[in-house]
Amino acid sequence: GAGVSQSPSNKVTEKGKDVELRCDPISGHTALYWYRQRLGQGLEFLIYFQGNSAPDKSGLPSDRFSAERTGESVSTLTIQRTQQEDSAVYLCASSWGQGKMYTFGSGTRLTVV
Amino acid sequence: GIQVEQSPPDLILQEGANSTLRCNFSDSVNNLQWFHQNPWGQLINLFYIPSGTKQNGRLSATTVATERYSLLYISSSQTTDSGVYFCAGTTNDYKLSFGAGTTVTVRA
Known part of the structure; x- marks a missing residue:
């Protein structure tokens, strides 16, 4: 597509539920990154995918977080047993290419109640 | 990752004013980028500038990689320039480390 598409744009979930966030990158972009931004904060790296290489998961905050990407297409970020501290964009x-000019999506605002 | 320090943390401008935002890095940096996050949260890439100077309309940026800093210049500011400006860079890998941002408010 023309830009990076993320869905849903907003998600409110109850504590303890699982959520799945989706990212559709720009066609032809081999590298895909997930970041988290808490209210009023900077961006925190979560995970990186490059083509068919093993992903860099070093930024995932706990084993409740996981992500998948098939080839150079869509990626999903899954948070299991959500906690209130997971609330963020x-x-x-x-x-x-890796580390080259990033294009961001509009984000998913997650609120855990 | 590297430490990224942005200054000033907050900036209030009168429409039409010029300003300079600074970004300092704790280590040599590659892939330096500047972003603008508008009040609706959308992050727009302004510059990919590992070194040298680039201009885009009223905005320009200069990176001096050997001295580990980058500057973003806003000239003739407009209310639409309001938002948070982030700089970010990598060292020897691909993970951008972001600064805390400079919040710019342009008043009419």
Whole structure:
């Protein structure tokens, strides 16, 4: 697509429920990144995918977080047993090569109540 | 990752004023980028500027990689320039480390 598309744009969930966030990168972009932004904060790296290589999961805050990407297409970020501290905006970005110019999606605002 | 320090943390401008935002890095940085986050939360990439100077309309940026800093210049500011400006860079990998941002408010 023309830009990075994320869905849903907003998600309110009850504590303890699982949620799945989706990111559709720009066509042809081999690199895909997930970041988290808490209210009033900077961006925190979560996970990186590059083509068919093993992902870099070093930023995932706990084993409740996981992500998948098939080839160079859509990625899903799953948070199991959500906690209130998971409330944040989850941002996805893609680039044509690792570390190159990022294009961000509009984000998913997750609220855990 | 590297430490990224942005200054000033907050900036209030009268429409038409010029300003300079600064970004300092704790280590040599690659892939330096500047972003603008508008009041609706959308992050827009302003510059990919690992070194040198680039201009885009009223905005320009300069990176001096050997001295580990980058500057973003806003000239003739407009209310639409309001938002948070982030700089970010990588060292030897691909993970952008972000600064805490500079919040810019442009008043009419």
